[in-house]
Amino acid sequence: MPEFFHPDRLQKLADLQALGADPYPARSPQERDRAATLSACFEQREGHTVTICGRVSGRRGYGKLAFLDVQDESGRIQACLQKDRLSADDFALLKVLNLGDFVAVTGELSKTKVGEITVFGDGDFTILTKALENPPEKWHGLADSELRARQRYVDLFSNxxxxxxxxxxxxxxxxxxxxxxxxxxxxxxxxxxxxxxxxxxxxxxxxxxxxxxxxxxxxxxxxxxxxxxxxxxxxxxxxxxxxxxxxxxxxxxxxxxxxxxxxxxxxxxxxxxxxxxxxxxxxxxxxxxxxxxxxxxxxxxxxxxxxxxxxARVRYADAFLEHTGIDLLDRQALADKMAEHEVAPADGGDYAWWKAVNELFERLVEPELPxxxxxxxxxxxxxxxxxxxxxxxxxxxxxxxxxxxxxxxxxxxxxxxxxxxxxxxxxxxxxxxxxxxxxxxxxxxxxxxxxxxxxxxxxxxxxxxxxxxxxxxxxxxxVLLFPHMRAEEGLGEAGEEVAGAQLSE
RNA sequence: GGGGGCAUAACUCAGUUGGUAGAGUAGUUGGCUUUUAACCAAUAAGUCCCAGGUUCGAGUCCUGGUGCCCUCACCA
Incomplete structure (x- = not known):
């Protein structure tokens, strides 16, 4: 059984509970702003109190200050959490926060010294979901094509x-x-x-x-x-x-x-x-x-x-003539071509004959039709x-x-x-x-x-x-969210016969 | 199903001629109030895909297997 629940994170979860917080609250803030909207409409919203919800995808901490990258469906926005603008309880949450956790930050929309649009937390700061598994490497994301397909959920949030x-x-x-x-x-x-x-x-x-x-x-x-x-x-x-x-x-x-x-x-x-x-x-x-x-x-x-x-539109027979030089009504020329490509009608019937012709079409003409x-x-x-x-x-x-x-x-x-x-x-x-x-x-x-x-x-x-x-x-x-894969080893019963789900008996 | 390639820490990857298993990121601990792949210091982490074999000794060589990728065949 793979280790889904990282021991360090289980400790953080226990610490979070010790602080009296729910690691999996049922309710999120009623009103929230999307990251992309706050970036696009910064001028109108500057100085106002906003709320963002999302997954923490980056973190730069400084003791009494931390920057978080918060990612929602629309994109990413930075949050800044400062000791002197938050309650002591909320600031303490930073101690138990990991990358991959979901958070809600309420605060003033403004810019940092270097001009990045940032939510400066001064209201509620909550952890909405505690993650127990590490997200992939932040720079390369998930690159292995098998893992990307098997764990599309990770692929989606990390790429x-x-x-x-x-x-x-x-x-x-x-x-x-x-x-x-x-x-x-x-x-x-x-x-x-x-x-x-x-x-x-x-x-x-x-x-x-x-x-x-x-x-x-x-x-x-x-x-x-x-x-x-x-x-x-x-x-x-x-x-x-x-x-x-x-x-x-x-x-x-x-x-x-x-x-x-x-x-x-x-x-x-x-x-x-x-x-x-x-x-x-x-x-x-x-x-x-x-x-x-x-x-x-x-x-x-x-x-x-x-x-x-x-x-473009082209008739089947015209395309055939154009790319093979053969008139589809010329049975002898077709038969010669079939022999050349080792295509043989199954019997003398019309159906078999045209199936063989179509095989020539697929082999000789279709590649010429981008x-x-x-x-x-x-x-x-x-x-x-x-x-x-x-x-x-x-x-x-x-x-x-x-x-x-x-x-x-x-x-x-x-x-x-x-x-x-x-x-x-x-x-x-x-x-x-x-x-x-x-x-x-x-x-x-x-x-x-x-x-x-x-x-x-x-x-x-x-x-x-x-x-x-x-x-x-x-x-x-x-282009498929979950392409078909062989059963993964070590994940339990996938691929085994399950009682009541047999094909017969 | 045939042929070729790949498989090492949670992730991205090194690993020399066969000689004690490595880095970065993520994690943990400490420091730091404007960073943005933050930084500094310390630290923990491995079924080297699996099973055999060769060898004093295998991540490395050999055989078989599994998974994935490419390619051919069939198909949309």
Missing amino acids: PDVREDFLRRSAVITAMRRVFLEHNYHEVETPVLHPIYGGASARPFLTHHNSLDMTLYLRIAPELYLKRLLVGGIERVFEFARVFRNEGLSPRHNPEFTMVEFYQAYSDYQGMLALTEELVVAAARAAGLEGGDGSLKAMFREQEYDLTPPF GPVFVTDYPAAICPLAKPSASDPVWAERFEFFLGGMELANAFSELNDPQLQLQKFEQQVADKDDPEAPNQVDWDYVRALAYGMPPAGGCGIGVDRLIMVLLGKDTIRD
């Missing part, structure tokens, strides 16, 4: 940039939500536990419901439930959905991640394209990427991306949930959005022909070679379509990856 970045993530999501609401969308929540997994191709996590004795899957996408809502007559829906995919970890993959999916009746993939562009632009603004001239530029992996709209760019009109055979083009059913009304070398969004004119949908489901389920294919036909979804789903556009955006690009973070771990 101000980290806190700033996560608040920017929050602002980005708020901005996207605002765009949806401006377009009269409704925010909904759909199940996370799915009896049949679908709406994407990925391996699921399994779980088990004890009293129903049934296997359930953590959702890999909310898509099929959101479209049921279109059937039900809710015309514009979105969900910021945590989804779970049972695949390897990497700088771009976490087993659970956030997608925002949205569906709009009486729209189509072109409508989704326009809205996606609007969302990305709003997100970029919220991330603070707007330059003085109104342009939006993101730096990601040492490359600059211009997010000033409109973004973005931002919309690739439109995908082969219909590999789009089981997209509506084929009326003018040429080889192509589906679908686009993907690429940025920073990653696929960030995927959208279609939603397939609403129940018979065609059933056929596509059956085809997928029959693909035994694909471990990511759905486990069974989602009959209820087919039935829902049978009642009629209005023509609609739908789209899913990978929120974490979008934020990676906007904040210039190389790894997804840096």
Whole structure:
């Protein structure tokens, strides 16, 4: 068992109690000022009595005088505690104060001799929370990337940039939500536990419901439930959905991640394209990427991306032709290329053929698409949930959005022909070679379509990856507050089977 | 899962050819009423990731394992 409770600090806590103080009072001062506000509005508040609350992040003591750095969410401000301006009891608290403790200081807002804005304590000085663990080194902060992720709470308070970045993530999501609401969308929540997994191709996590004795899957996408809502007559829906995919970890993959999916009746993939562009632009603004001239530029992996709209659009077939020199209708040239790259269709069927073509696309074309760019009109055979083009059913009304070398969004004119949908489901389920294919036909979804789903556009955006690009973070771990980690040794039962929480029995 | 790298005090890091485990910060004690990585003095603190092996002797060399990072594969 690691030592969480530092013996010296336990002694200080006892000393604090001996002074008659509560180390963990329930109440804080009713009114308090934020550090950033006091700095910004110093002229108006100078000479007035103010109160600050926060964590002590620095301390410079002089016997009868001490300077404290007090840190709240908004920033840092200095407090000065002097023996001749405080009660003897309050001044004695300095003796039992450690870095990392939370305090409240009431006093006059003024400046020191060297001009630093400072709260000169002359009213109440209280310890609001006694910390029993040492904060990290004050100059370097917490640097070890594993510790930063495992103990994000420490990372957040000891590295101000980290806190700033996560608040920017929050602002980005708020901005996207605002765009949806401006377009009269409704925010909904759909199940996370799915009896049949679908709406994407990925391996699921399994779980088990004890009293129903049934296997359930953590959702890999909310898509099929959101479209049921279109059937039900809710015309514009979105969900910021945590989804779970049972695949390897990497700088771009976490087993659970956030997608925002949205569906709009009486729209189509072109409508989704326009809205996606609007969302990305709003997100970029919220991330603070707007330059003085109104342009939006993101730096990601040492490359600059211009997010000033409109973004480029290119048809799938045109992009393929441009980067490989091959016409997608030229089967012989494609077959030659497949042989060259050791890509082989699983069988003679259309589905297998186009899957192989798409593998070429991912290998040869996608790396040439740094973005931002919309690739439109995908082969219909590999789009089981997209509506084929009326003018040429080889192509589906679908686009993907690429940025920073990653696929960030995927959208279609939603397939609403129940018979065609059933056929596509059956085809997928029959693909035994694909471990990511759905486990069974989602009959209820087919039935829902049978009642009629209005023509609609739908789209899913990978929120974490979008934020990676906007904040210039190389790894997804840096945009997730608590990225998945293996169980830490020596911390107790984490990772062990807990009675009542088994998958089965 | 394959390949490469890292693991030393609470934190940031040194550690020579294999020869008694080190510094700074944080902590503790004392001094100091305008500092800001305050300063001065004293002091405490280690499963050198784990388990084996080689050796008179291992933080250091070898084998195996664990965790993390990078990379490839799969994926968003």
